[in-house]
Amino acid sequence: MEQGAARERTTETPSPASPPADAAHGDPTDPAGTADTRFVRVPGQARGGDAAPDARGEHTHGEPAGLVPRSVRRHSVRGQVLEALRTALVGGDLVPGEVYSAPALAERFGVSATPVREAMQRLAVEGAVEVVPNRGFRVTERTPRELAELAEIRALIEVPVMLRLARTVPAARWAELRPLAEATATAAARGDRAHYAEADRAFHRAVLSLAGNQQLLAVADDLHRRSQWPLISAPTLRHGVLVADAAEHTALLDALIARDLTVVRALVREHFTGSEC
Known part of the structure; x- marks a missing residue:
């Protein structure tokens, strides 16, 4: 040996x-x-x-x-x-x-x-x-409850940060993130869950990086990755779920550019709780 x-x-x-x-x-x-x-x-x-x-x-x-x-x-x-x-x-x-x-x-x-x-x-x-x-x-065999708990923690961390960024970051900076949102849409259109997960994390990292807090990025990315692991006896992910999830990225950018805090808050919470990725 x-x-x-x-x-x-x-x-x-x-x-x-x-x-x-x-x-x-x-x-x-x-x-x-x-x-x-x-x-x-x-x-x-x-x-x-x-x-x-x-x-x-x-x-x-x-x-x-x-x-x-x-x-x-x-x-x-x-x-x-x-x-x-x-x-x-x-x-x-x-x-x-x-x-x-x-x-x-x-x-x-x-x-x-x-x-x-x-x-x-x-x-x-x-x-x-x-x-x-x-x-x-x-x-590891994960349950829907664990996924819901991860979504709750992500919302507690990311919603306040995004609302603060919505008040301070210029519209031009948000517009620079559109290619990342489009990458999620492309992967979703193909039904490619693995590539979508990677593009999804890249988009969220880019948004949160504007806060300038490396510890925040590390914690948020770890939570995000854990939320993407499959559940026990998980069914095949529906194509429409990926497409709808990707569309929320573009809608979020539009709300951030417009500094519409109400829409930003609603979109981010829905993105966490309604997504299967």
């Missing part, structure tokens, strides 16, 4: 001819290879026939196609894996209640298990997954 760990530390990306460092030696969190491994590939990994062989204990039946996430501009392998996992969470490819093992996911990604474990540990800190001894990581 220590030999396998040493091999992990010496390489982050094994050559195509050799398997991931501890794929052949097992994993302390999954010695039996029993965890579910339906998943995606890391950015840049080819689709189709050149995928890595199925890992031990992997469920291959009904694996959805086209799950390669968009390229992630990260320098580290761990960063790329973390973003791929987050995209899979939002897109529903990581299923609430299912257990996933680090070595099997690493084989899918074409990397060693070390960056996968590190990324999963980060997600555990964020509350997205939980460690299952001797098996791997289980995706």
Whole structure:
């Protein structure tokens, strides 16, 4: 086992001819290879026939196609894996209640298990997954009540900030954010939940950044990300929900430009409580 760990530390990306460092030696969190491994590939990994062989204990039946996430501009392998996992969470490819093992996911990604474990540990800190001894990581099962609580906290934080900004920020500055609002509309029109979630966070970050408070940005973005994780037995997100949610971004910009505080307050509250993203 220590030999396998040493091999992990010496390489982050094994050559195509050799398997991931501890794929052949097992994993302390999954010695039996029993965890579910339906998943995606890391950015840049080819689709189709050149995928890595199925890992031990992997469920291959009904694996959805086209799950390669968009390229992630990260320098580290761990960063790329973390973003791929987050995209899979939002897109529903990581299923609430299912257990996933680090070595099997690493084989899918074409990397060693070390960056996968590190990324999963980060997600555990964020509350997205939980460690299952001797098996791997289980995706957290969230309830509608948790989503409502997150929406309430976001409203308590963001509504006062947006109302203050509406009184002080010039109309020209709000107009500069229209391309971000349009990006959410484009993703919504395609029904692309993962890309919509990313564009949605980018829009809200840009709005809140005008307050000049980095701590606010960090807290708000964390709450926003958590609110995007799928619920237990979540149904497929309706196309109309995404489109309506994206339209609220444009309406909010219009209200901010007009300094219509009543409309701003109503739109922001509705955006949090009425959205499924």
